[in-house]
Amino acid sequence: MSEPTPEENRQRAALAADTAVNALSAARNSLSFAADTAVEVDKALFRSEQEIDALRSYASHVRERRDEPWRSVRSALESGQDVEERLRQAQRGLGEVRDHLEQSARAIAAGREFLDDIERVPGYRSEATDQLRNRLAGLDRAVHGSIAGVERTGWRLTAAQQNLKPVLEVSLSEEQRERTAATIDEVSAGVTRDVAHARGGIEVLGDNFADDRADAWNVGKDTSDLATAIRAGTNPTPQSAQTAPGALSEDPRVAWSEGRDLGPGLDR
Numbered sequence: 309m310s311e312p313t314p315e316e317n318r319q320r321a322a323l324a325a326d327t328a329v330n331a332l333s334a335a336r337n338s339l340s341f342a343a344d345t346a347v348e349v350d351k352a353l354f355r356s357e358q359e360i361d362a363l364r365s366y367a368s369h370v371r372e373r374r375d376e377p378w379r380s381v382r383s384a385l386e387s388g389q390d391v392e393e394r395l396r397q398a399q400r401g402l403g404e405v406r407d408h409l410e411q412s413a414r415a416i417a418a419g420r421e422f423l424d425d426i427e428r429v430p431g432y433r434s435e436a437t438d439q440l441r442n443r444l445a446g447l448d449r450a451v452h453g454s455i456a457g458v459e460r461t462g463w464r465l466t467a468a469q470q471n472l473k474p475v476l477e478v479s480l481s482e483e484q485r486e487r488t489a490a491t492i493d494e495v496s497a498g499v500t501r502d503v504a505h506a507r508g509g510i511e512v513l514g515d516n517f518a519d520d521r522a523d524a525w526n527v528g529k530d531t532s533d534l535a536t537a538i539r540a541g542t543n544p545t546p547q548s549a550q551t552a553p554g555a556l557s558e559d560p561r562v563a564w565s566e567g568r569d570l571g572p573g574l575d576r
Contacts, residue, residue, distance in 0.1 A: 318538070321429040325535035328422035331415045332528040338412035339451070339524055342405045343517035349401035350510045353503055356394035360503065363387040363475065364496035370489040381478060384492050388475040391499065395469050398506070402465065405513075406458045412524075413451045419531065420444050426534075436534055443527050450520050454513060461509035468502035471495060 312320070366387065369380035423441055427433040475495040478488050 317429050317431070321426050321432045322535065322538045324422045324425035324429075325531070325538050328419045328426070329528065329532050329535050331419035331422060332524065332531050335412045335415035335419065335447075335451075336521065336524040336528055338408045338415060339517060339521050342408035342412065342454070343514065343521065345401055345405045345408060346510055346513050346517065349398050349405065350507060350514075352394055352398040352401060353507050353510065356391055356398065356503055357500065357507075359387060359391045359394060360496055360500050363391060363492065364500075367489040367492040367496070370485060370492065381488060384475060384478070388472060388495070392469065392472055392476065395465055395472070395503075399462065399465050399469075402458055402462050406455060406462075409451055409455045409458065413448065413455070416444060416448050416451060420448070423531075426538075432538070436530075436537075440527070440530050440534065443523070443530065447520065447523050447527055450516065450523065454516050454520065457509060457513050457516065461506050461513070464502055464506040464509060468499050468506065471498040471502060 363384060366380050366384035370384070420441070423437060423444065427437055472495060474491050478491055
């Protein structure tokens with residue numbers, strides 16, 4: 309079997325570089341979606357804090373009302389259910405944030421493998437590809453760090469949901485009036501702390517996302533510059549006239565780089 313010609317090597321390197329650009333673009337887009345969704349999660353948690361304040365107010369009503377205090381208990385139950393639904397909404401949103409981050413991580417992994425393809429072409433490993441590899445590794449670590457941050461925030465929301473349960477199970481008799489009011493107070497204070505911790509985690513994630521998106525943009529630009537240099541400096545064939553080898557059409561990394569079929573399967 310004959311060795312690839314220089315022209316074939318140039319086309320192979322250019323194809324890998326162009327697809328790496330697509331992969332990094334997909335990674336950047338997924339980071340943007342994650343950041344936007346995190347903002348919505350924070351809004352849900354802010355609204356839950358307002359509802360917790362409303363819940364807390366019913367403790368004094370239970371203590372003070374001598375006529376039909378059960379009305380305040382019923383209102384507290386309804387308020388607690390509102391908080392519960394808001395926490396569920398935040399958990400769902402946090403799951404979406406994680407999905408977007410994992411999609412970004414897979415796209416970054418695909419980009420790193422396409423960089424491997426470039427460097428396997430004789431003469432195409434350079435200082436530029438070494439630097440790009442290091443920056444991709446740093447971006448990958450940052451994204452996985454954000455995934456870990458999402459998990460920690462999720463634990464805090466789970467704690468809030470668990471700590472809310474006693475107020476959803478309160479009942480009232482004259483003898484239980486003070487105990488019921490104390491339960492509402494305790495639950496409100498505990499869930500307030502949990503939600504505050506969760507919002508703090510979201511704030512940290514937001515700061516990380518700002519850095520990660522900037523890094524992803526810079527890495528994407530470096531990859532695009534590398535692709536442009538390969539095409540302009542070594543591949544005079546117009547991009548529209550280039551034909552990818554048949555085997556690459558089945559490469560799942562191509563789908564990942566285009567934002568399709570982003571399932572697990574590529575080692576990170």
